[in-house]
Amino acid sequence: MAIPQIASGPPAPQPHVTRRTLLKGAAATAAAMGVAALPSASAVVELPAPGTSSGPFRKGKVIDCHAHLTHRSRATWEADDRKLIEAADKLGIDQLCCSTLTPRRPATADGFRQCNRWTADGMRRFPGRVLGYCYVNPGYGREALEEIRHCVGDRGFIGVKLYNEYTCTEPVVFPIVELTIELGVPVLQHASHSHYFVQDQPRMSDGGHLAELARRYPEAMLICAHISGGGDWEWTIKALRHAPNVLLDTSGSVTDEGTVEMAAAVVGVDRLLFGCDSSMTAGIGKIRGADLSAQDKQKILGGNMMRLLRRRKS
Helix, strand or coil: CCCCCCCCCCCCCCCCCCHHHHHHHHHHHHHHCCCCCCCCCCCCCCCCCCCCCECCECCCCCEEEEEECCCCCCCCHHHHHHHHHHHHHHHCCCEEEEECCCCCCCCCHHHHHHHHHHHHHHHHHCCCCEEEEEECCCCCHHHHHHHHHHHHHCCCCCEEEECCCCCCCCHHHHHHHHHHHHHCCCEEECECCCCCCCCCCCCCECHHHHHHHHHHCCCCCEEECCCCCCCCHHHHHHHCCCCCCEEEECCCCCCCCCHHHHHHHHHCHHHEECCCCCCHHHHHHHHHCCCCCHHHHHHHHHHHHHHHHCCCCC
């Protein structure tokens, strides 16, 4: 009896199946069978504007937990700040938690004090819209602590912004964290997990550093900045799985599919904070387009940040 011949050579490449292609295929199959097609992943699902009440979308404030005012060394700073507010208006963002950073780092004490004066002025220019983070360089120990007390106690700032002057696990940072615990305000820590050494940020923190700091100070309120700001967001999310007092800021220009959904599944919706970090449409779009319930989206858009802000001590 003749034996069937098996074709030689490498197997034919299999098509790469993604969530988008799977849904599109399901829609095509449904149409061929004469039944209602499933919505494709690229279809626009209309939701009411953030902060409005309609159907299942819960009414609530929308707070961008990570925003910046423009350093006044730039000639267009006033127009740039106005554009930030105008963009927030168009996107339904009620409040923006802002810091002003020095153009070059490490910041000097005079440099960060000047930035915080400008942030305080932004709060006056846009009352009720801009909430201030006090930016400091922990290397100026006494000056940094005095500035935080002044900004939070006298100016009404809502938290502290730390950049990359020091990795957040260095002892110089500990007095800053201890003071924020005393005051009941959060620390927004610049962070990224890069697969290569970032030359101009040699002391950049990542999710692992924040998890270590959280274990040292379980009563601290820590925010890991821009999980979508570049670097390995999957690693970052997993590194923070068992650090319940670290919240994850969704800001950043990276719009990879599934980031928000993975973060919600791994750390829980209650630990996610909506942020833009200047990527405004991407910031709001990745939350509104996420495969989550309307109630969970509203927690991320503002509810979780409001809960954090209510912990401030008088």
